[in-house]
Amino acid sequence: MNKRADPYDYTYCERTDMKVSIIGAGIGGLTLANYLTQQGHQVTLFEAHSSPGGYTAGFRRHGFYFESGTLSFESGSMVFKAMEDLGVRDKIRFVPQKSRWMSPRFDGAPENWEQFKELLLNAYPEEQAGLTQYFRHTEPLIKMMTALQPPASFKQSLAIPFKLAQFMRYFYQYKNVTITDFTGRFFTPSSPLYNFLKELGYPDMSAWLLGGAIYTLFYDYYTVEDGMQSWADVLAEAFRQRGGTLRLKTPVERILTENGRAVGVMINGERLSADIVVSAMDYKKTFLQLLDHPELLAADLHDKIANTAVSEGIFTVYLGLNIPHSRFQQMLKLPHVLFNDGSFGADVHNSHDADYFQKASLSLYSPSLMNASLAPRDKSSLMISAVAPYRWMNNWGGGVRAEYESLKKRVTSVLLERAAKLLPDISNAVEFVDAATPLTYERYTGNSDGATSAFSWNPHKRFYKNMISAHIDTPVKNLYIGSCWSSQIGGVPGAIGAAQKIAKRLGSGK
Structure with a gap:
């Protein structure tokens, strides 16, 4: 067997006659479908909804476009290279996705880490000692991210071993420390600065990821000017042009197996054979709902899949505003605004706190400020989001529809009222309003409990031992995981990384 000339050429293939069924047309499924059709395989991509995209999708209401999942992504060089492929x-x-940061103590749009430090030092002069120590311990975590960036020159490549050694040093030092505990080393718990800095990333994520979160926010954060749905649509059309079959509004009922090997899928009671099945969707639902023979999983693995925590969901309010683009730009300044009051200290782990959303940090995002065509002429759009506690208030009403609607209406009013304090003119300009709970996100994206980025980022709640690598293999032969759920912390890069790994595996003929 000949070795491929380029180990990163995911279009290379030694066998081109495989029939592949991919479940889920999110960014992972779409990317993989294109790679495999380039290789010459016969690929069918099944999507339960009427349009592709999964968690990288959007929708329109009354002429206003809104994102229905992620707003942005990181690891730009890796993502851009994949799209070039x-x-x-x-x-x-x-x-680039730039952010405005707001609290009762500051309001600014720092473009880099140095400006961010200056913003905090000016806002909290009484915390200078703690901030100085915090910066001293955080900056090595940021610098170690450069070890993961492709070298731009031969000279930089010579420094890779040294950088990797530094990376591993800090990784082992902080991998089991949560960002909450890390922040508590420098600031009084429940103080405004403590409450703010412990939220620079996912709740209780591993502290070694803090450098990546900061690096991303200032140097490696991107979005799509025409909306995430346009990205999914481009990939879907490319797949069709390559001869692939995209079946929308076609939920897969079962993954079919014989003798411990995946052999196809079931659609509307019909068995469709395949040499390879790829689940580019939620890990839990793949094995707890779709697998036709659950006994293929060892009992301890079944329990692990069922019980491992997922990343936090969000609640989002969608607003269509009768405010012209230019005026709204003066109000919001940037399309993305992060607001943290700091003084309340909302506890995202308290699912019984009825007043949680009165205290939670807010994310404001305007698709129309990114692109005026994403709203009707002389109008603007706004999304108001907050991280939601896991299964808040008996999982949003305990299955009682009236209670669910009451909670949804109450949280919508709370977030709208809080946003109106930051942007007073929006109160009387609302033309359209809707909202999504974590259950809404689960219904439309398929992610368990509306998870925003695969499994929990908490180092003490791991599913995978290695939190970064793409784990595409499963206990079932010829069944692969091709979504963000192949890695602990998921995300767009995680989904694309899984697609590339599967493409490489199938392309090698091994």
């Missing part, structure tokens, strides 16, 4: 890079308008 697939010949679609020039069809997708990727742009």
Whole structure:
């Protein structure tokens, strides 16, 4: 067998006659489908909803476009290279995502880490000692991220071993420390600065990921100018043009197996054979709902899949505003705004706190400020989001529809009222309002409990021992995981990384 000339050429293939069924047309499924059709395989991509995208999708209401999942992504160089591989890079308008930061003590739009430090030092002069120590311990975590960046020159490549050694040093030092505990080393718990800094990332994520979170926010954060749905649509069209079959509004009922090997899927009671089945969807639902023979999983693995925590969901309010683009730009300044009051200390782990959303940090995002065509002429759009406690208030009403609607209406009013204090003019300009709970996100994205990024980022709640690598293999032969759920912390890069790993595996003929 000949070795491929380029180990990163995911279009290479030694066998081109495989029939592949992919479940889920999210970014992972779409990317993999394109790689495999490039290799010459016969690929069918099944999507339960009427449009592709999964968690990288959007929708329109009354002419206003809103994101229905992620707002942005990181690891730009890796993502852009993947799109170049697939010949679609020039069809997708990727742009940097910059943020405005607000609290009762500051309001600014720092463009880099140094400006962010200055913002905090000016806002909290009484915390200078703690901030100085915090910065001293955080900066090595940021610098170690450069070890993961592709070298731009031969000279930089010579430094890779040294950088990797530094990376591993800090990784082992902080891998089991949560960001909450890390922040508590420098600031009084429940103080405004403590409450703010412990939320620079996912709740209770591993502290060694803090450097990556900060690096991303200032140097490696991107979105799509035309909306995430346009990205999914480009990939879907490229897949069709390559001869692939995209079946929308076609939920897979079962993954079929024989003798411990995946052999196809069941659609509307019909058995469709396949040499390879790829689940580009939620890990839990793959094995707890779709697998036709659950006994293929060892009992301890079954329990682990069922009980491992997922990443936190969010609640989002969608607003269509009768405010012209130019005026709204003056109000919001940037499309993305992060607000943290700091003084309340909302506990995301308290699912019984009825007043949680009165205290939670807010994310404001305006698709129309990113692109005026994403709203009707002379109007603007706004999304108001807050991280939600896991299964808040008996999982949003305990299955009682009236209680669910009451909670949804109450939280919508709370977030709208809080946003109106930051942007007073929106109160009387609302033309359209809707909202999504974590259960809404689960219904439309398929992610368990509306998870925003696969499994929990808490180092003490791991599913995978290695939190970064893509784990595409499963206990069932010829069944792979091709979504963000292949890695602990998921995300767009996780989904694309899984797609590339599967493409490489199938392309090698092994």
